[in-house]
Amino acid sequence: MKAAIMGYGTIGSGVAKVLETNKDILAERIGEPLELKYILDLRDFPGDPNEKCFVKDYKEIVKDKDVKIVVETMGGVEPAFTFVKAMLEAGKSVTTSNKALVADKGAELMQIAEKHNVNFVFEAAVGGGIPIIRTLTACLTGDVIEEIDAICNGTTNYMLTNMEQFGSDYAEILAEAQSLGYAEKDPTADVEGFDSCRKIAILTSLITGKNVDFNDIPTEGISKISATDFKYAKAMGRSIKLIARSVKVGDKYACRVAPYLVKPENMLYHVSGVMNAVSVKGNMLGESMYYGAGAGALPTASAVVGDMVFLAKNVDKYVKIGWTSEKYQLSDPTQEQFRYFVRATASQSNIENEFENVEYANLDLDDEVGFITSEMTEREFNERIAALGGIISVIRLA
Template identity: 85%
Template sequence: MKAAIMGYGTIGSGVAKVLDTNRDIIKARLGEELELKYILDLRDFPGDPHEDCFVKDYKKIAQDEEVQIVVETMGGVEPAFTFVKEMLEAGKSVTTSNKALVADKGAELMEIADKHGVNFVFEAAVGGGIPIIRTLTACLTGDVIEEIDAICNGTTNYMLTNMEQFGSDYNEILAEAQALGYAEKDPTADVEGHDSCRKIAILTSLISGKTVDFNDIPTEGISKISSTDFKYAKEMGCSIKLVARSVKEGDTYSCRVAPFMIKPEQMLYHVAGVMNAVSVKGNMLGESMYYGAGAGALPTASAVVGDMVFLARNTNRQVKIGWEAEKLTLANPLEQRYRFFVRTSALQSNIENEFGNVEYASLDLDNETGFVTAEMSEAEFEERAAALGGIISVIRFY
């Protein structure tokens, strides 16, 4: 079975390494060898074990009828979309680890794959090495998925864990994460929640069967979280995690990405460092959690190679995922209900005038008060907070 890789960066080179290292076991499980015939990259890699495989024109792969499986690990929407589209139209099945591509063009690419009798799969696009996509599309197809809660960005989880353990400030821990290679030079996609937003959009599209536009999901990152917030969290027996949520509401889903206060009895509380976890609640199964390395060359490459074996086993048949191009209108986020932790410079009497009975979280800090509201809608909270004024920070309770 001949295959090609488009993009020989961290993940692409990891895929080649997995194919080389586990060649014999893959052959035994598949019944034939997965042979890498082409690697597409504009750069040269002299001395690479696959030096003879490199090409610079993607059309050479598209036009080679021997190649039946193509891996896309380039990143970004373009030119990845153009290249993947042409591969599908040429009758080749494709797997990708590219969440931006899947979130933006997933339904369209699945339609193209369907039209040309091939498959488009993307196990590594959400949980890295965590097998969550096939869990939802194969193992849990007998359940209605009522809720997904995910810590699905290793960069932000590493930063929040270290802020909690060492009392570091945001800018200090960001610089450390960048020095260690956990955070990009431009960390915006991670720290502002955009990466997690795309991932929960993909998962919600899969469980709803319709396309969720990630632009419709209210998203907050961690750049406003401070060491003081963690001092309050500790006082309340909580941790702070960036969580991507999707909860079934009638015929649709209600989604949000934001930092949340999480208690020790809740599953996601214990997910630390660069690890990821996805908690899934089915109407029959109940709650289950899938935990592991959500990023990194070899964990992600492992998921990609798993997709390659899946595609090789299904070269003559299409596997329906059930994600249609029709857009899903999400539930109104202003109707979501939470308890809110608030830090404010307002007087205690004004707090009680606006929010009634509240629970105070005392750190004896000058010029500010921390308190927890009763459960209320986002709309009601926004109205009361605006009337109170002096808001320093707000974190929802999970």
């Protein structure tokens, strides 16, 4: 069976390596060898073991009827969307690791795949090597998923872990993460939570069967988290994690990406460094957690090649995932209820006038007070902090 890779960066080259390293076991599992015929990339790779496979025009792959499986690891929405659409319309199944493409165009591409009796799959788009997509679409289909809580960005988890362990401030640890290659030169997508937002949109689309627009999800990153916040967290026996959350409230789901203060009994408390984890609560199963490498060439490539095996076993047969283009209306985020940790310059009497029952988490700092509110809606909380004033930072409690 012939395959092609579009994009020969970190993940694309990792896919080629997995195909070569594990070729015998893959042939056994598929029932025939899986041969890499084309690699699409505008760059030249002289001396590469797959040098004979390189092409610069995607239409060469489109026209070759022998190619049944295409891997997209280019990143971004365009030209990836144009290329993937052309492959599906030519009767080729596609797997991608590209969360931007899946979050923006996933429902549309699945419709195209169904029309042409092929498949569009994307296990590696969320959580790298963690098998969470097929877990939700195949293994947990007997459950109603009540909640998903995910640490699904290795860059931010690495930064928060090191801020906690070494007392570093945000700017200091960001520079270190960039120097080690964990953070991009422009880290905005990671540190402001946009990457995690797209991933929770994908997971929520899968469990609702409708299209969740990532633009509708309230998103906060970690750029306002400081070393002082971690001192408070330690005093409260908690840690700070950037969590992408989808929770069933009544008959609707509410989604949010934000830093949360988590307790040791929460399984996500123990996820450190660049690792990812997804906690899933089903109405029958209860809570389960899926943990592993959320990025990197070989862990992500492992998930991509797993998809390739699935596609090879389902050639010329569309396998329904159940994600339509109908827009899903998330619940009103201002009606979500949380307890909040607040740092403020206000006096304790003013705090108690606005919030009544509070727990103090003081570090004996001269110019501020830290306190935890009772549970209330986001709308009510925003009204009360507006009246209080002097707010330094706010972090929700998980």
